[in-house]
Amino acid sequence: MKWAGALAVLGLLALPLTLSSYALTIFIFIFFYAFLGQAWNIVGGYAGQLSAGHAAFVGIGGYTAAMLSIEHGVTPWIGMFAGAVLAGALGALIGYLGFRFGLRGFYFVLLTVAFAEVCRILVSNIDAVGGALGLYITFTGNPRHFQFQDQRAYYYIALALMLLATGIAALIERRRFGIYLRAIREDEMAAEAAGVDAFRYKMFAMIVSSSLTGLGGTFYAFYLFSLQPNTVFGIPLSVEIIIRPIIGGTGTLVGPILGSFILTPLGELSRHYLGQSGLHGAHLVAYGLLLIAVVLFLPNGAYPWLRARFRR
Amino acid sequence: MPHTTRRTFLRATLAGAAVVAAPLPLRAQPKTFKIGVIHPVTGPLAEPGQACRLGAQMAADAVNAAGGIRSKGGLQLELVLGDTQTKPENGRVEAERVVNQGARMLMGSFDSGSTAAMVSVAQQKRVPFLVDIAAADPITANVAKSVKDGQQKVQYVYRNFPTGSSFGRKAVQYFTEMFKEAGVSPKRVVLMYCNDLFGQSQSRGFQAAHKAANPGWDIVEVIPWPEPPSDLSTEVSKAKAAKPDIIAPITRPASAQLLLPELRKQRLDIMGVVSPGSPGLYEAGQIAALKEDLEHVATCVPWANFKNPKTNAVAEDFRKRSGGKTFDTNSGYSYDGIFIIADALERAAKLDDPDAIVDAMRKTSYGGGLMQYGGPVVFNELGDNPNAITTMIQILGGKPVAVWPKAAAVQKFVFPRPKA
Numbered sequence: 044m045k046w047a048g049a050l051a052v053l054g055l056l057a058l059p060l061t062l063s064s065y066a067l068t069i070f071i072f073i074f075f076y077a078f079l080g081q082a083w084n085i086v087g088g089y090a091g092q093l094s095a096g097h098a099a100f101v102g103i104g105g106y107t108a109a110m111l112s113i114e115h116g117v118t119p120w121i122g123m124f125a126g127a128v129l130a131g132a133l134g135a136l137i138g139y140l141g142f143r144f145g146l147r148g149f150y151f152v153l154l155t156v157a158f159a160e161v162c163r164i165l166v167s168n169i170d171a172v173g174g175a176l177g178l179y180i181t182f183t184g185n186p187r188h189f190q191f192q193d194q195r196a197y198y199y200i201a202l203a204l205m206l207l208a209t210g211i212a213a214l215i216e217r218r219r220f221g222i223y224l225r226a227i228r229e230d231e232m233a234a235e236a237a238g239v240d241a242f243r244y245k246m247f248a249m250i251v252s253s254s255l256t257g258l259g260g261t262f263y264a265f266y267l268f269s270l271q272p273n274t275v276f277g278i279p280l281s282v283e284i285i286i287r288p289i290i291g292g293t294g295t296l297v298g299p300i301l302g303s304f305i306l307t308p309l310g311e312l313s314r315h316y317l318g319q320s321g322l323h324g325a326h327l328v329a330y331g332l333l334l335i336a337v338v339l340f341l342p343n344g345a346y347p348w349l350r351a352r353f354r355r
Numbered sequence: 356m357p358h359t360t361r362r363t364f365l366r367a368t369l370a371g372a373a374v375v376a377a378p379l380p381l382r383a384q385p386k387t388f389k390i391g392v393i394h395p396v397t398g399p400l401a402e403p404g405q406a407c408r409l410g411a412q413m414a415a416d417a418v419n420a421a422g423g424i425r426s427k428g429g430l431q432l433e434l435v436l437g438d439t440q441t442k443p444e445n446g447r448v449e450a451e452r453v454v455n456q457g458a459r460m461l462m463g464s465f466d467s468g469s470t471a472a473m474v475s476v477a478q479q480k481r482v483p484f485l486v487d488i489a490a491a492d493p494i495t496a497n498v499a500k501s502v503k504d505g506q507q508k509v510q511y512v513y514r515n516f517p518t519g520s521s522f523g524r525k526a527v528q529y530f531t532e533m534f535k536e537a538g539v540s541p542k543r544v545v546l547m548y549c550n551d552l553f554g555q556s557q558s559r560g561f562q563a564a565h566k567a568a569n570p571g572w573d574i575v576e577v578i579p580w581p582e583p584p585s586d587l588s589t590e591v592s593k594a595k596a597a598k599p600d601i602i603a604p605i606t607r608p609a610s611a612q613l614l615l616p617e618l619r620k621q622r623l624d625i626m627g628v629v630s631p632g633s634p635g636l637y638e639a640g641q642i643a644a645l646k647e648d649l650e651h652v653a654t655c656v657p658w659a660n661f662k663n664p665k666t667n668a669v670a671e672d673f674r675k676r677s678g679g680k681t682f683d684t685n686s687g688y689s690y691d692g693i694f695i696i697a698d699a700l701e702r703a704a705k706l707d708d709p710d711a712i713v714d715a716m717r718k719t720s721y722g723g724g725l726m727q728y729g730g731p732v733v734f735n736e737l738g739d740n741p742n743a744i745t746t747m748i749q750i751l752g753g754k755p756v757a758v759w760p761k762a763a764a765v766q767k768f769v770f771p772r773p774k775a
Contacts, residue, residue, distance in 0.1 A: 063455050064451055064454070064455065064480070065448075065451040065452045065454070065455035066455075067451075068447060068448050068451040068452075069448065072444060072448065167552075167555075168550075170559075174555050174556075174559070175550075175551060175552040175555040175556070176467075176491060176519075176552060176555065176556050177467075177468070177552075179467075179471055179491060179493035179494065179497055180471075180497070181493075181497040181498075181500055181501050181506075182474055182475045182478050182479075182497065182498060182501055182507070183501050183504075183506035183507065184478065184479065184506065184507060185506055190475075192479055193479075194451075194479065266447070266475075267443045267444060267446070267447060267468070267471065267472040267475075268471045268472055268474060268475050269443060269467065269468050269471035269472070269491075271443070271467075271468050271552065273552065274442070274443055274468060311448065314438060314440070314445075315452070324397045324401070326397070327397060327440075
């Protein structure tokens with residue numbers, strides 16, 4: 044398994060030598076969503092605390108780095124960490140409210156959605172951060188501005204982000220911390236009875252997850268050159284973040300990555316081949332049907348299914 | 356379910372990977388010039404996006420039927436179509452894809468987020484990009500700034516569409532001119548708007564322009580509503596309390612269906628309803644639904660020049676091919692976009708150098724547009740066309756008619772509206 048992982052990373056490092064810029068773009072989004080999914084996986088998968096508002100952290104991270112860069116000329120290389128800190132702070136606030144007052148299951152989901160929506164509406168109405176129009180970032184192609192003339196730079200950054208989140212998740216998984224999180228997920232009362240400080244570990248997972256997601260916001264902003272409250276704080280993005288680990292297998296290291304390697308190309312290919320046919324929207328139907336099929340036939344996600352097959 | 360072995364699984368995965376990785380294009384044939392045309396053809400903005408695509412296709416067909424790019428041996432235009440699904444990230448992905456498929460120019464993409472993402476591809480890969488629709492000012496201004504600061508060498512992004520700020524300026528100007536022409540002097544204007552991206556930017560632009568122009572009338576009250584609204588009676592009574600001479604609403608089609616009947620029910624004693632910008636008010640469906648409530652309502656929108664016989668012919672063809680839709684902002688600007696590109700290609704010294712195409716773009720002075728312009732299509736130092744303007748239209752006898760500026764007017768406006 045270890046060797047397979049190392050080989051895969053080496054392969055990915057070498058890929059840009061052969062791929063077109065378009066194929067690189069697809070890989071960039073595969074990595075980026077795998078990264079966001081992995082970050083979510085820490086709190087949503089391992090700890091089993093379903094956050095459906097992770098877009099808020101992308102938004103906070105992106106807006107922080109973008110505002111610092113636009114208004115104060117601070118390089119996003121620093122801004123991204125400021126964004127991560129703020130996203131972590133918001134994560135801590137949501138976590139505190141949710142975990143302190145014992146919101147579980149649907150109630151925690153609602154809390155996270157509500158916070159993301161509040162952020163979206165607030166930002167839409169604050170003129171200083173662009174209101175509903177959002178922020179537009181000047182394309183300079185200057186690496187100091189977290190911008191690159193060459194697509195490969197984005198590729199390696201996105202790959203690094205994915206590996207970073209996966210590394211952190213792997214670290215958590217192997218430590219006692221990871222075991223605590225899984226214990227909490229399986230049966231919180233039993234875990235507490237066994238002496239696990241559930242509140243503390245859930246908070247910790249939430250903060251790690253939200254700060255990481257905040258880092259992703261900067262990448263989003265400086266790769267797509269604009270931020271609109273409806274896109275970066277919206278529910279659709281939250282769903283995009285969650286759906287990959289769910290398809291791939293939540294609470295596993297490989298799940299979010301596998302999910303992203305399945306879904307991103309699937310969306311792209313279906314749009315490309317069905318979208319051209321003039322049947323507007325046929326690709327969305329196909330994409331939806333495939334999603335339903337995966338959920339029906341692989342309820343634990345693709346990775347646990349594959350693992351079971353290989354073990355036989 | 357058939358047994359999946361590791362081998363078959365790997366084979367399937369590799370096959371899938373090969374499909375993704377394989378360069379999609381069959382290398383560019385020199386017989387055609389490929390233009391990547393990207394719009395939100397599915398998703399929440401699918402309707403206008405499809406109108407844009409159809410407009411562009413009709414224009415390309417027309418250019419090709421008339422002999423293609425004559426100075427380049429009758430080179431035919433070929434559109435490589437893309438769909439953003441209204442997601443900014445797809446603006447980037449699709450721009451990369453169409454360029455990979457051999458597109459040597461880009462056109463699109465309706466919503467400002469996707470357009471901004473496409474800008475970076477245009478600048479990175481040196482692909483000249485004509486923004487056919489997207490209003491946010493920074494889209495072109497940011498690139499111009501980057502070039503001015505020496506961060507980028509060449510500006511590859513140009514826009515033939517009114518910018519967000521020009522929408523407001525034109526509306527204030529038309530309001531003032533029409534009041535004067537009508538020989539009335541309304542003082543109190545109440546601005547009402549749908550509080551979403553579109554409504555906010557329109558209302559902000561309108562207020563900023565009003566402040567700058569300082570005309571003889573005041574905006575006495577500004578009333579937003581959450582979009583989509585379920586009821587607007589409170590908002591309308593608030594507006595009524597401000598004793599308005601004019602109601603200036605910025606509506607979406609759904610909110611217009613609530614607002615206009617409510618204005619009638621609460622019997623507002625006003626000279627008229629004049630909108631700084633409400634898209635879709637003129638669609639046949641709206642007119643059928645609102646009937647008398649829509650009569651005499653005026654709105655400021657990018658509008659086609661129906662004094663031009665060619666426009667009427669194209670609009671008729673468009674109506675047929677789109678299943679009865681008006682040839683309007685979306686289809687019209689996309690249609691003109693292709694002709695502007697064709698015009699630049701005609702004049703470009705050579706086509707294998709993007710900078711030569713940019714040179715030709717900069718020198719554009721194109722008078723054949725079907726939309727209502729304030730002059731020929733030209734590009735200023737920001738890359739915007741200052742002559743891309745809006746037109747005041749009014750619903751008269753159940754039909755949308757251009758009424759202002761005078762040069763564009765098909766009919767004289769009716770203002771103040773007749774007392775009921």
